[in-house]
Amino acid sequence: MANRIKVAIISPEKTIFEGDADMVVAPAWDGEVGILRGHAPMLVLLGAGEMRIKLGGAEERFHVEGGFMQVADDVVTVLSESASTAG
Amino acid sequence: MAKTLELKRRIRSIGKTRQITRTMEMVSTSKLKRAADRVHAARPYAERLTEVIGRLIDPELRERYPLLRQPDSVKRAAVVLITSNRGLAGAFNVNLIREARRQIERLRGAGVDVEIHVVGKKAVSFFRYQKEELAAGRTDITDKPTLEDAMSVIEPLREDFEAGRLDEVYVVHAQFRSALSTPPVTVKVLPVSAGAESDDASGRTQSYILSPSADEILNRLLPLYVRNAVYRALVETAAAEHGARRTAMKNATDNAGDILDNLNRTYNRARQAQITQEIAEIVGGAAALE
Numbered sequence: 072m073a074n075r076i077k078v079a080i081i082s083p084e085k086t087i088f089e090g091d092a093d094m095v096v097a098p099a100w101d102g103e104v105g106i107l108r109g110h111a112p113m114l115v116l117l118g119a120g121e122m123r124i125k126l127g128g129a130e131e132r133f134h135v136e137g138g139f140m141q142v143a144d145d146v147v148t149v150l151s152e153s154a155s156t157a158g
Numbered sequence: 159m160a161k162t163l164e165l166k167r168r169i170r171s172i173g174k175t176r177q178i179t180r181t182m183e184m185v186s187t188s189k190l191k192r193a194a195d196r197v198h199a200a201r202p203y204a205e206r207l208t209e210v211i212g213r214l215i216d217p218e219l220r221e222r223y224p225l226l227r228q229p230d231s232v233k234r235a236a237v238v239l240i241t242s243n244r245g246l247a248g249a250f251n252v253n254l255i256r257e258a259r260r261q262i263e264r265l266r267g268a269g270v271d272v273e274i275h276v277v278g279k280k281a282v283s284f285f286r287y288q289k290e291e292l293a294a295g296r297t298d299i300t301d302k303p304t305l306e307d308a309m310s311v312i313e314p315l316r317e318d319f320e321a322g323r324l325d326e327v328y329v330v331h332a333q334f335r336s337a338l339s340t341p342p343v344t345v346k347v348l349p350v351s352a353g354a355e356s357d358d359a360s361g362r363t364q365s366y367i368l369s370p371s372a373d374e375i376l377n378r379l380l381p382l383y384v385r386n387a388v389y390r391a392l393v394e395t396a397a398a399e400h401g402a403r404r405t406a407m408k409n410a411t412d413n414a415g416d417i418l419d420n421l422n423r424t425y426n427r428a429r430q431a432q433i434t435q436e437i438a439e440i441v442g443g444a445a446a447l448e
Contacts, residue, residue: 081206083305083386085199099369113367114210116375138382139375141210143366148206152305152382 080149096123113142132157165425176414183407193397225380229325234271240331241278242399248406251280257342258330303392312388331391332398340398
């Protein structure tokens with residue numbers, strides 16, 4: 072619990088994912104970024120690619136294209152017009 | 159005899175009407191539920207987006223973003239009116255059209271050239287009837303609007319605004335406060351006015367790592383904001399439409415019930431009177447024979 076962060080992936084139409092994670096890897100506009108607990112506040116544009124949310128041994132994948140990610144107080148918020156669960 | 163037959167026919171006809179309105183009421187209730195869910199699902203995105211933009215906007219930099227440009231004088235404006243494709247929703251569409259006309263008249267009164275863009279069959283046929291020229295009349299947007307629908311409505315207007323061909327863009331839509339309260343509202347979507355009121359925001363920006371620059375991010379986010387505002391207007395109007403229809407159909411069902419009660423009473427009275435009269439005639443006939 073102690074090392075977890077909260078993650079939400081939100082599209083205009085609905086909230087796609089909301090939950091805890093150990094680590095988030097997101098496709099920023101200039102390359103992938105990984106977010107762990109204690110990350111400095113950040114606001115970054117996203118490119119197109121795969122978002123990975125790691126919790127325990129499991130990993131959930133999402134596809135995002137455009138939008139942005141906000142990191143503040145160990146809460147990661149991804150807003151993207153085209154985000155979906157990757158099959 | 160003729161009167162009771164006539165009454166019977168009306169009772170049957172109104173009973174059938176009531177059945178139809180009751181069914182429509184139930185259909186609207188279930189559609190309303192789903193439409194309201196969509197409105198709620200759209201809320202987090204809008205809230206976060208507004209929050210982030212408010213955090214990034216520096217009032218002194220307004221002039222640098224085309225979407226934030228406040229024109230010195232308004233010469234051309236666009237009014238986007240969102241209505242429904244279907245009727246039988248009480249005064250729902252009428253209220254929306256009235257609000258739009260009020261805005262159009264206000265702008266024209268101030269010497270502004272107004273372009274009228276409408277969504278929904280009801281408004282399209284109204285403005286055709288008024289012989290108003292429509293810049294766009296869309297009837298292909300269903301009661302389950304998507305983000306693509308919103309984009310197709312607003313993107314041409316956004317380009318016109320950026321190019322300086324339009325100075326202001328308004329959206330008239332129904333606000334979904336609850337199923338019973340769906341007042342028409344007018345929102346100015348362009349120029350973007352988000353974050354204008356948050357003064358404490360600029361301080362917090364400093365501590366953020368911004369990648370790329372704040373400028374770049376804002377340039378990307380503002381179009382998202384505009385699109386989302388229109389998407390929300392579409393979704394709220396769709397939900398409001400079902401709410402209004404449910405109310406209208408509930409009233410119709412209740413009224414049909416009242417009329418039925420009255421007719422049944424009149425019918426029974428007529429039937430009794432007829433029987434009484436027949437008995438009186440028989441008694442009278444028997445008395446005459448004695």
